[in-house]
Amino acid sequence: DTEVTQTPKHLVMGMTNKKSLKCEQHMGHRAMYWYKQKAKKPPELMFVYSYEKLSINESVPSRFSPECPNSSLLNLHLHALQPEDSALYLCASSQDASRLGDGYTFGSGTRLTVV
Amino acid sequence: GENVEQHPSTLSVQEGDSAVIKCTYSDSASNYFPWYKQELGKRPQLIIDIRSNVGEKKDQRIAVTLNKTAKHFSLHITETQPEDSAVYFCAAPQRGAGTALIFGKGTTLSVSS
Numbered sequence: 018d019t020e021v022t023q024t025p026k027h028l029v030m031g032m033t034n035k036k037s038l039k040c041e042q043h044m045g046h047r048a049m050y051w052y053k054q055k056a057k058k059p060p061e062l063m064f065v066y067s068y069e070k071l072s073i074n075e076s077v078p079s080r081f082s083p084e085c086p087n088s089s090l091l092n093l094h095l096h097a098l099q100p101e102d103s104a105l106y107l108c109a110s111s112q113d114a115s116r117l118g119d120g121y122t123f124g125s126g127t128r129l130t131v132v
Numbered sequence: 133g134e135n136v137e138q139h140p141s142t143l144s145v146q147e148g149d150s151a152v153i154k155c156t157y158s159d160s161a162s163n164y165f166p167w168y169k170q171e172l173g174k175r176p177q178l179i180i181d182i183r184s185n186v187g188e189k190k191d192q193r194i195a196v197t198l199n200k201t202a203k204h205f206s207l208h209i210t211e212t213q214p215e216d217s218a219v220y221f222c223a224a225p226q227r228g229a230g231t232a233l234i235f236g237k238g239t240t241l242s243v244s245s
Contacts, residue, residue: 048230050232057219058237058238059236059237059238060176062233065229065230073230111231120164120178121166124175
């Protein structure tokens with residue numbers, strides 16, 4: 018298995034809803050990432066998990082809450098989002114958590130719309 | 133932190149022509165430079181990468197060159213085809229962020245037949 022799987026592919030949620038995005042990889046990668054990508058913009062780093070521990074939080078608002086239950090899974094819990102949070106949320110993984118080896122493998126993303 | 137500048141933002145070529153996209157970085161300690169291709173509505177996909185101990189790397193029609201002194205690296209696509217049309221992003225390690233990458237603003241490449 019050489020893929021990063023993200024679910025759901027599309028999500029529409031209201032500003033008072035609570036939802037979660039899921040990401041799964043079975044490549045034995047030890048680093049996992051959440052990126053946010055707006056239309057016609059590059060991916061922007063949100064969180065980095067190294068060996069299942071949160072190592073980087075790029076000043077992301079607390080309405081986004083990451084979780085890494087085990088080495089294969091990464092969640093992003095969403096609560097009280099704003100319309101401007103609508104974007105493509107990309108999960109990625111890389112093999113080595115201390116040194117970039119073969120680059121990232123990206124999931125296909127969750128397209129989130131906040132209404 | 134690291135800053136990655138990418139040029140041009142758009143590039144239009146005729147099928148069969150070559151395309152060159154250039155990125156500059158600010159952190160002289162950066163040692164890994166990947167390029168990603170993102171087609172409309174799809175995920176970014178790694179197409180080629182280079183480490184700081186190498187000056188050039190080729191993979192069929194795609195090549196990447198690195199100039200450590202000038203702190204820039206370039207993507208070269210030869211014999212372009214319509215299916216090369218996409219957004220291309222360069223990236224470099226984000227300083228102080230372990231294995232995290234920071235991306236350039238992207239280049240929209242259009243190849244017309």
